[in-house]
Amino acid sequence: MSVEIKIVRKNIKYIRVSATTETLLVSAPKYLSERDILATVREHEAELLKLIEKERSKKYVNNIGAGEIYLFGELLEPEISKTLTSEVKVEKFYREKLEEVLKSIFLEFNNMTGLVQDEYKIRKMKARWGTCYPTKKLININLFLAKRPIDEIKLVVLHELVHLKHPNHSKDFYSEIAKYIENYREVQRRLKE
Missing domain, CATH: 3.30.2010.10 (Metalloproteases ("zincins"), catalytic domain)
Structure with a gap:
């Protein structure tokens, strides 16, 4: 997964995840090891990436390297965005x-x-x-x-x-x-x- 993952340990029973446009914030029980937390994140990688994409689309954040550029609230077609390299x-x-x-x-x-x-x-x-x-x-x-x-x-x-x-x-x-x-x-x- 090519996003930053921040782990915050709390007095909770279950892992909770929230996302910004660039970061996954993982609230995890204090008793879980980092290895177990990351394994859970990897297990749900597809859903978590969708969560980040949802956040990005709300904010209209461009990712020029990936060819994701917004114009008037919509992602540009790949053939147009690939010409906009900087x-x-x-x-x-x-x-x-x-x-x-x-x-x-x-x-x-x-x-x-x-x-x-x-x-x-x-x-x-x-x-x-x-x-x-x-x-x-x-x-x-x-x-x-x-x-x-x-x-x-x-x-x-x-x-x-x-x-x-x-x-x-x-x-x-x-x-x-x-x-x-x-x-x-x-x-x-x-x-x-």
Whole structure:
């Protein structure tokens, strides 16, 4: 198994396993030997790998070496992903694809809301999906939003556009968002996972 396995011994009766995108966390009874714990993990390897894949798909984590690259919430076809052999190539690909999608999403919400930015930029950001500078009418969109499903991208665009009218997160701000995306809370929850 090519993932990190962390073993934590506890006062429990049975082995419990949880997963992150890169690690299996094995909670095991104090009395079990490491050999027995690892034997149990190997015995259930297929199921545990599925658990990790499930976590990765929730987070849209790319594994470039394995050809697993997400675009708009879906794994790319192998013939496309095998051409994207470095982070630089993936980022260039994301920028092109996100630009295509953002043009139509911004146009859709500009027409729907009457709110229009002067400019939007695609940037690599670590902590936010988007930012808005209302006085400049400038919106920045995170490059890695290209991994996420279209409904999540639409919510980020609308969220930032509504900041042109309501520069805070007031009740009026969320009421404005709800006019255009009724299930925004559910989409927002997925974005925060």
